[in-house]
Amino acid sequence: MSTPHSIDSQSRHDSAGTGTFVPSTTQARASQTGAAVQMRGIQHRFGTVPVIEDVALDIAAGELVALLGPSGCGKSTLLRILAGLQVQSEGEVHIGGQRVDGLAPRQRGVGIVFQNYALFPHMTVAANVAYGLEANGVARRDAAHKALQMLEMVRMEAFAKRYPRELSGGQQQRVALARTLAVEPRILLLDEPFAALDKNLRLDMQIEIRRLQRELNITTVMVTHDQEEAMSMADRVAVLNRGRLEQYDSAVAIYDQPATPFVATFVGTANLLPVTLRVHGSQCLANFDDGAVLAVAQPGPWRDAGAALLAVRPEQWAWQLPQPGASARQLLATVQLAMPIGPTLVVDLQTDAGQTVKISVPRAEGADLRPGLRVALDFKSGARVRTFKAAQPSNAGV
Numbered sequence: 575m576s577t578p579h580s581i582d583s584q585s586r587h588d589s590a591g592t593g594t595f596v597p598s599t600t601q602a603r604a605s606q607t608g609a610a611v612q613m614r615g616i617q618h619r620f621g622t623v624p625v626i627e628d629v630a631l632d633i634a635a636g637e638l639v640a641l642l643g644p645s646g647c648g649k650s651t652l653l654r655i656l657a658g659l660q661v662q663s664e665g666e667v668h669i670g671g672q673r674v675d676g677l678a679p680r681q682r683g684v685g686i687v688f689q690n691y692a693l694f695p696h697m698t699v700a701a702n703v704a705y706g707l708e709a710n711g712v713a714r715r716d717a718a719h720k721a722l723q724m725l726e727m728v729r730m731e732a733f734a735k736r737y738p739r740e741l742s743g744g745q746q747q748r749v750a751l752a753r754t755l756a757v758e759p760r761i762l763l764l765d766e767p768f769a770a771l772d773k774n775l776r777l778d779m780q781i782e783i784r785r786l787q788r789e790l791n792i793t794t795v796m797v798t799h800d801q802e803e804a805m806s807m808a809d810r811v812a813v814l815n816r817g818r819l820e821q822y823d824s825a826v827a828i829y830d831q832p833a834t835p836f837v838a839t840f841v842g843t844a845n846l847l848p849v850t851l852r853v854h855g856s857q858c859l860a861n862f863d864d865g866a867v868l869a870v871a872q873p874g875p876w877r878d879a880g881a882a883l884l885a886v887r888p889e890q891w892a893w894q895l896p897q898p899g900a901s902a903r904q905l906l907a908t909v910q911l912a913m914p915i916g917p918t919l920v921v922d923l924q925t926d927a928g929q930t931v932k933i934s935v936p937r938a939e940g941a942d943l944r945p946g947l948r949v950a951l952d953f954k955s956g957a958r959v960r961t962f963k964a965a966q967p968s969n970a971g972v
């Protein structure tokens with residue numbers, strides 16, 4: 575497939591450097607380089623209510639970053655600030671090395687795909703895609719030609735003459751994407767782009783958008799509250815909570831080394847267990863309320879012993895039947911519920927101290943884990959559980 579998307583940095587801005595958006599109509603190049611983004615010291619208040627608190631984000635050219643967080647955490651507001659749809663209370667936004675505060679979205683060179691696609695219902699698919707080009711002064715014939723190229727790129731050329739109402743949700747989204755990309759934005763912004771799609775179609779579109787994003791090398795920022803979506807698609811994930819950036823890292827680092835208890839529980843599943851940490855030489859021991867003691871296999875140095883929260887992923891637990899001869903230090907628990915989920919068995923247990931613990935084991939290894947069974951829990955060999963100081967729930971791991 576040819577890549578009809580051309581980005582000519584000379585064509586995008588007028589020579590006076592005013593940032594006016596002037597799309598190229600030249601034939602495609604194999605790839606473009608998206609613009610880097612810096613957001614510095616961003617704060618935003620609606621009235622007196624703070625919704626973004628001192629967020630700093632550096633996004634590399636060509637990177638796909640997901641803004642992830644629960645409803646109301648401020649991710650759409652942050653996206654709108656980047657787009658120029660919302661003026662922040664404080665802070666700076668830079669795109670491609672240029673400070674863009676005060677510039678409108680088109681002047682910033684951002685293209686946005688909204689959740690509802692916002693296609694014009696009375697225009698054909700081709701006319702929808704050509705619309706932005708014509709509005710930017712591209713001659714009608716050139717715009718029609720480019721629109722067709724864009725539709726080829728999203729594999730929708732066969733639907734050029736249809737109206738949006740004659741398309742499925744996924745098809746409408748491809749058209750919306752073609753329309754946005756037609757004007758060659760430097761940054762692509764996606765606001766919950768898959769929310770209206772059913773699960774299978776969502777996966778197809780996630781793959782499709784990732785393919786296009788890589789092919790065009792366009793810097794992309796995507797808002798989502800779906801952690802799997804963020805983790806599978808993004809180069810880096812920015813986890814937001816109550817307007818604060820809790821962690822900004824690769825999906826693997828966020829899963830393996832969550833920076834805060836919030837991240838540990840919001841991204842993937844984690845048991846948060848209050849313990850007292852005691853350090854013995856190079857070893858750190860977690861003391862549970864009921865007297866159980868487990869060794870935390872994690873390299874030191876251990877600066878902060880004392881009251882702590884452990885974040886333990888379900889797959890980091892090992893279980894065995896209680897050993898009668900063992901010391902009283904085993905973490906004993908009783909199976910409450912066992913749920914087969916595909917090849918995995920997810921088991922809810924209650925410790926003797928009354929804490930709930932969720933573990934997951936391969937189904938073949940969990941046949942005995944029936945409600946009422948007493949087991950001894952331990953961390954799997956080599957499992958790197960995270961530890962947080964108990965007093966400050968949002969601090970980094972100790």
Ligand SMILES: Nc1ncnc2c1ncn2[C@@H]1O[C@H](COP(=O)(O)OP(=O)(O)OP(=O)(O)O)[C@@H](O)[C@H]1O
Nearest residue numbers: 620621625643644645646647648649650651652799
């Ligand atoms: N125009 C507005 N006026 C006043 N408050 C607003 C406005 N827009 C958003 N808010 C508030 O700001 C906070 C952040 O909203 P925002 O839409 O950015 O969150 P979000 O993380 O995108 O949530 P969701 O996933 O539900 O869309 C919320 O408490 C919301 O109620």
